Amino acid sequence: MDFTLTEEQQLLKDSVTRFLGDTYDFAARTTILATPEGQSAAVWAGFADLGLLGLPFSETDGGFGGGAVEIMLVMEAMGRALVVEPYLAEIVLTGAILRHAASVEQRAALIPALAAGECRMAFAHADPEARWHLAHVGTHAARVRGGYKITGEKVHVPFGAQAHRLIVSARTSGLIGARTGIGLFLVEADAPGVTRIEHRTQDGARIADITLSDVFVPDEAVLGDTAGALPAIERAYDEVIAALASEAFGVMDEAVSMTVEYLKTRQQFGVAIGSFQALQHRAAEMFVVLEEARSMAAYATMALSETDAAARSCAISAVKAHIACAARFIGQQAIQLHGGIGVTMEYKVGHLFKRLTVIEQQFGDRDHHLDLLANAESLLESL
Amino acid sequence: MDFTLTEEQQLLKDSVTRFLGDTYDFAARTTILATPEGQSAAVWAGFADLGLLGLPFSETDGGFGGGAVEIMLVMEAMGRALVVEPYLAEIVLTGAILRHAASVEQRAALIPALAAGECRMAFAHADPEARWHLAHVGTHAARVRGGYKITGEKVHVPFGAQAHRLIVSARTSGLIGARTGIGLFLVEADAPGVTRIEHRTQDGARIADITLSDVFVPDEAVLGDTAGALPAIERAYDEVIAALASEAFGVMDEAVSMTVEYLKTRQQFGVAIGSFQALQHRAAEMFVVLEEARSMAAYATMALSETDAAARSCAISAVKAHIACAARFIGQQAIQLHGGIGVTMEYKVGHLFKRLTVIEQQFGDRDHHLDLLANAESLLESL
Amino acid sequence: MDLRFTGEEQAFRAEVRAFIRAHLPAGFSQKLKQGRKLTRDEQTEWTRILHAKGWSAPHWPVEWGGTGWDPVKQMIFRDEIQQFPAPELLSFGVSMVGPVIYTFGSEAQKKRFLPRILTLEDWWCQGFSEPGAGSDLAALKTRATREGEHYILDGQKTWTTLAQHADWIFVLARTDPAAKKQQGISFLLVDMKSLGVTLRPIEMIDGSHEINEIFFDSVRVPVENLVGEENKGWDYAKFLLGNERHGQARIGLVKARLRRIRELAAGVPDGGRPLLENHTFRRKLAALEIQAKALEMTLFRVVADERDHEKGKPNPATSILKIRGSELQQATTELLMEVIGPAACLHHDDAGPEGYDWARGSMASYFNLRKLSIYGGSNEIQRTIIAKQILGL
């Protein structure tokens, strides 16, 4: 058992933190949010330069061979700075789909451009009726000569309207909800039959609702087994939830720091409000929750190396349920202890709270994951 | 809407409070607990003299015609004094069974002796496998010439080993769990085939496990419809839960008073510990919970006059779920704020906590009632 | 003791409900359900509809346009408005400054201001909070210096709700700088059109423009706009705050939101079946319904107790209503957001009628209502009030 970082890991952590410190303060972020795209090409290029975009891919695939620990370190820093660029969705999630489902040739064709920031990709999976059930895929892929024709609706695709290429999950057989019969298809974003509508989200990101109608996908653009993609999708979601947990920890860490600082400086009734015991104890409770969240992010990171998929998913559900709770508590308390200034857009803490609120629900809220866990084997015995 | 007491109600409240104040302080209670019976015949006779034992029965039946409000007032006082005598089980619950299921002749035969404290009665209903499901009756009543033969096991019968007569629920038809096919039978406690084992409970009361094997009950000792007793049983349980809510409020009120008093007097770090803001706020939260519990006890009392049984039971489940939560919070905090002395037998607050813990579970815990409510119609629309 | 409503009270409830149903302009209710704000014109329109019925200031003395309803009827009226939901009366005029004026104001002030509150001809806002004085209200620094027949007002107020619509503002200002904290404060009525009044909008985390900063730069306020006596303003402010007895429970809004949650859940798909069939969800909803019932019963008790309470004297039991009322409003917006699920994160401006109308405003309402445990005396302040004033700690 060893919690110390290797030299390379420390270097990575420092360089990301330095880069974001230099380019991504609250004012810079506010400026980025106000642009039409809602993200910064310069920042993305900076990520590419730092090697972050290729981080999770193997060196043979044109990446930097980073593992779950490296992603954890990057996501923590992203969380502290409230980065809106879709590192999580595009590099961690879509990247995981490529890593786990694409062939060697496909990976060679796609990953270098992704890692260079030249080709922007998004994974379009969520069905309007799915809520958070991963197997609930209603989009349909019909066999046609030389490929498939895809029809259906995908929602909440992160920055999906700005992507050059989409990976779309679609059902080749079976009823909606069945674990088999789901395939993955690489779709050019400007292919005939693709319609995209962009929406803003409460945490400053963009998502797209995508309609596919008879979109033709040639056989060579099928990723992996046309009926057996669900395990890869589940693994990719486990990985993105682990990364999200680290981001959440970063956001919470920043929220706790800002709150403690505020308690020390804000004066009321002639004293710093941090001298009031009720507020001290609240801050202490926030700190305890924060430390547990840090522990659970580490646990998620560790769980990704588990080979038994059921055990891995159990652990990840446990983490998501826990992080959702922690995010709500710390977010709400940070606002409460800041008082009026906390509920304005003018101060970073409100934005931390907003991001934490979205994180709560992203990829399944506490109830969803606790239900999964309640229906599964005991967490104690699994990992 | 009127929350003021009538003159008679105020008189009743004062007389019960005075009687318990005179006879039932903490030392007196400790003495009673140490007797072989675990209850005081003198106190019970005192209750009879005050008219409490006949309170819920109509004047035609030999009672005093009190309603739910009168029972509420009595139970609050019983709660404050931590009375162990089975007023709740014997007068409220068993009494309700008599009121709702017995014939005029049966009532005339039984109630005067019960109200005088001369005949002690208990309602034996709980099945070992039932947990808190009222329809889960496994005891069987077989038709024989001139009556029934009853066989089965009943558990957790309050002071059942000391009762002269038992009312036993038994199945005359249907599968275990079915809503129909349950009857009520009056059984002499010393009838052949009745075996009783007494246990102590954590809150100082006594309960009995009762085995019936081929116990003969003549036709005239059947109470009401031999297959349709469940509605009467449910109504009786709703009434006893409402009364329990008032008792719980009394116990909590005493716990909060004792805790506030302790905070004012206990010195630490050179000051009264009640000067610490974190403890002040905890006490304030206890007070809020207490006031809500008072409201819910009143709500339960009001709900008993509802004629729609489903709406009534919904309201009662809501109250029980709420009271269970309040009881746990106030009980635990009372102990915590008392510190070491709270976890000893030497101080009343620990006994209040113990009683509150048993109350949590009595007649169904929070989860049980919340499940019932979740499966029912909306509480908002029902009452 | 009879905890049920009397026949007369039930009839009154039905009358109020029927009136709202018959007279509330189309679209208002839906807007409120989605947590959207009414425009100034819409609020005015509704106020005048109520005024025509004589209901635009129910708790005022009859001579000034009130109804003569007892506290129970006032509660029923408010409950029906909230449950429908219909727009609530704007509190700044009717509930805050109005009672101060008819209790402590001059005859001229009464005649001038009260009728215009009833019809919302004057939209009032509250000038109490300052940047350096949040929960510590008496730390205010705004100064009013007497010069002949005017006060010269200098300073800054903040968190001023809906000041962008306001015609008038009532201000606490320091008229005796030498006096101790709570003394030397006066209560002034200030025309928002006065020279030297400027307003800076503050964007809230839900993106709404609800609160403002207000700057007073040598604003001339005629002395006739001083309420009561100079340097006695703190007493009037306490009276004003003490009048807020049971409004903060806002149980009607909670009930309306719980109904909306149930209605939405029946239509929200959860991987093949409606969310309303999910036992976990049903338990959460039931748990909140129980809490709503507990708060409502407590409100009933406080209202019934009103009869014995001296008017204008703070009733510490109202702290319970403030704490639990705000918590429950917040808890119900949490569940509303949870029902919506993945679509809750959509920015409300974007969640237009095209597709996500049902999801509109859930997360924004959740963000916005965090204010409830902060303003009006934060919940921490309320706990201290209970500990000290009720428990004697």
Place this chain on the structure above:
Amino acid sequence: MDLRFTGEEQAFRAEVRAFIRAHLPAGFSQKLKQGRKLTRDEQTEWTRILHAKGWSAPHWPVEWGGTGWDPVKQMIFRDEIQQFPAPELLSFGVSMVGPVIYTFGSEAQKKRFLPRILTLEDWWCQGFSEPGAGSDLAALKTRATREGEHYILDGQKTWTTLAQHADWIFVLARTDPAAKKQQGISFLLVDMKSLGVTLRPIEMIDGSHEINEIFFDSVRVPVENLVGEENKGWDYAKFLLGNERHGQARIGLVKARLRRIRELAAGVPDGGRPLLENHTFRRKLAALEIQAKALEMTLFRVVADERDHEKGKPNPATSILKIRGSELQQATTELLMEVIGPAACLHHDDAGPEGYDWARGSMASYFNLRKLSIYGGSNEIQRTIIAKQILGL
């Protein structure tokens, strides 16, 4: 960074588990599962079994009978003991006074006392708390007055756990009455058989005899039983309390209890089907398992961090373990009680082997473990430690 246990650590865990399985006397484990206390003889028997293996004081220096295990192995050892469950080592000797003696004691004290701790020939108890000084430990009043080669000890201690079995007690006593609060206190080792020591049992709310009051009436304590220097006792006490780094998490007990809950729930009938099939129950159990995981991972981090921490210096992160460890132990006893259902209320003495053995001790354990958030520095004190020492408030 690798958060998994190494192969060596896993092998060590297996070794400990195998040893316990092979050597733990029959019946001990069942007794612990039911929340029952071991007798003095049973505790001694087990300690000597561990001693024979060289494991009766794992964290001590090797020269005094320790194992040389690093903090991770010490944690694994403790975890396996708790999970099995097997009796834990009695802390008063091994974890409390032992380290004080080998760090600050005289050579004579080391030789005399340490070996007898290893074998539990001496059962120690702790004489810190006093009736007037609970969380405010330094307010203690017990006096030790030097008279020639003795101290004359007068005063009263309370909450003294298992003192009824004890041979020796370590006592904080005031040796300089003129000194300020934390000064003028000395650390004395007192033979319980000394003249003038009397003991009054205190019955706990679960009916158990676990704690006691101890009275010292002119007890003569030889000066050779003073540890370290006179008037420096507060430093030794702080050292003693600071040694308690991660033991308070007691995560192994939590895991053992969660397993017992699951096992019981499979057999508890809930109106026709086992409770373990009830979704509400399964969610509660899962929620506690998650919390247990969060605490365990936090424990791992604190233990890994041990290597960088100076021994005997308090690590404020341990306050997290104390708070969450006690809360989780309490929460699991709540669920244990809930699983049992109606039978939980049976008095444990009565719930004999005839019928209710499975239900035994659930409510009593719940009652008993309320102490966890009170003693060892109440959870309120721990929050203050975090606020001040970690957050700098």
